[in-house]
Amino acid sequence: xxxxxxxxxxxxxxxxxxxxxxxxxxxxxxxxxxxxxxxxxxxxxxxxxxxxxxxxxxxxxxxxxxxxxxxxxxxxxxxxxxxxxxxxxxxxxxxxxxxxxxxxxxxxxxxxxxxxxxxxxxxxxxxxxxxxxxxxxxxxxxxxxxxxxxxxxxxxxxxxxxxxxxxxxxxxxxxxxxxxxxxxxxxxxxxxxxxxxxxxxxxxxxxxxxxxxxxxxxxxxxxxxxxxxxxxxxxxxxxxxxxxxxxxxxxxxxxxxxxxxxxxxxxxxxxxxxx
Amino acid sequence: xxxxxxxxxxxxxxxxxxxxxxxxxxxxxxxxxxxxxxxxxxxxxxxxxxxxxxxxxxxxxxxxxxxxxxxxxxxxxxxxxxxxxxxxxxxxxxxxxxxxxxxxxxxxxxxxxxxxx
Numbered sequence: 001x002x003x004x005x006x007x008x009x010x011x012x013x014x015x016x017x018x019x020x021x022x023x024x025x026x027x028x029x030x031x032x033x034x035x036x037x038x039x040x041x042x043x044x045x046x047x048x049x050x051x052x053x054x055x056x057x058x059x060x061x062x063x064x065x066x067x068x069x070x071x072x073x074x075x076x077x078x079x080x081x082x083x084x085x086x087x088x089x090x091x092x093x094x095x096x097x098x099x100x101x102x103x104x105x106x107x108x109x110x111x112x113x114x115x116x117x118x119x120x121x122x123x124x125x126x127x128x129x130x131x132x133x134x135x136x137x138x139x140x141x142x143x144x145x146x147x148x149x150x151x152x153x154x155x156x157x158x159x160x161x162x163x164x165x166x167x168x169x170x171x172x173x174x175x176x177x178x179x180x181x182x183x184x185x186x187x188x189x190x191x192x193x194x195x196x197x198x199x200x201x202x203x204x205x206x207x208x209x210x211x212x213x214x215x216x217x218x219x220x221x222x223x224x225x226x227x228x229x230x231x232x233x234x235x236x237x238x239x240x241x242x243x244x245x246x247x248x249x250x251x252x253x254x255x256x257x258x259x260x261x262x263x264x265x266x267x268x269x270x271x272x273x274x275x
Numbered sequence: 276x277x278x279x280x281x282x283x284x285x286x287x288x289x290x291x292x293x294x295x296x297x298x299x300x301x302x303x304x305x306x307x308x309x310x311x312x313x314x315x316x317x318x319x320x321x322x323x324x325x326x327x328x329x330x331x332x333x334x335x336x337x338x339x340x341x342x343x344x345x346x347x348x349x350x351x352x353x354x355x356x357x358x359x360x361x362x363x364x365x366x367x368x369x370x371x372x373x374x375x376x377x378x379x380x381x382x383x384x385x386x387x388x389x390x391x392x
Contacts, residue, residue, distance in 0.1 A: 003382060003383070007379060007380070007382075054342060054355055054357040054360075055357035055358075055359075055360045058355070058356070058357055058360060058362055059360065062363075063361070063362060063363035064363065066354060066355060066362070067354070129355075130344065130355060133342040133344075133355060133357075133380070134342075134344070134379075134380050136341070136342065137341035137342050137343070137358075137380050137381075138380075140340065140341050141316075141341050200351065203365070204352055204354070204364055204365060205365065206306075206330075206332075206365040213351070213367075213368070214351065219348065219349070223348070224348050225348060239351070240348065241348070241349070241351050242351070243351065
């Protein structure tokens, strides 16, 4: 049971952390909860579908369908998170100042919410599909042990969601002055980490060269399957043995989003200066 | 040198020389192909020796009805393999060494190691 709990925890953690951060980052947007919930539901039903069609997806493109699918899901999530962060840099100030009166921001806020739905849905889809497959395997194989194992699975889900909620609650305590910088930075690192994972899947499918593999090895100091390693993996995309190409992806996404945020922020403050 | 010396000691070892010359030629041409089979939540073979410094095409055949996830932190790879299906993973080029892997869905029995030399 304990082993099951750990495995499910590992799968749930990544999605839970993402939802915690994104939920905090969008707290001032009206109607955010409904979108969040819709994203969660869409993700869960998608996860069931992906799990059911694993063999079909896997056999596409002569056996690298799963890598392509994962890379695509991650790639879209990176774009959405980038869009969110750049949008927040230009509207965040208005929203935090006075959400009700910022008419434009709220109209844009609806578009922002659909982004939120997609990001949450994709995270749940990817991690959820693996959890569904794992639990299905248990339920199918040994009948007697199945119920205790499923109990372990439930424990894992609760623990994972607990960490996500802790991050959300912790972020809400950050003073408003630093709040948008803090969530912006976290979303930025999430996106970069996902870009690095995208590269890893494309290398695994032999569509990209690894450049140097591994570029470094910190698995002795901070193994990826330890609790801190797992948390850092989900938060900032920590990888104990990354390929060079992963670092190229990580740095490219990190720098381009950061620069776009700076530009959006400057443009916005200039406009406000004129008005 | 080892092959040369042994070749001088007997006829049967001449075949060995021939093979040792042929293998590098054959494997230089394309990626090296290797196969792992999953049966009863175990990998066969549990220890797979592959050449170092070379890209490997690893085919994993899951003969169980339940899905499995091939996972290796050492190789930085993970892939779900549906029940009764086959998956392909590219690994390497690897430094000489031992690279353990597990079937994450059955971690107690599905254990193995890839040895690059």
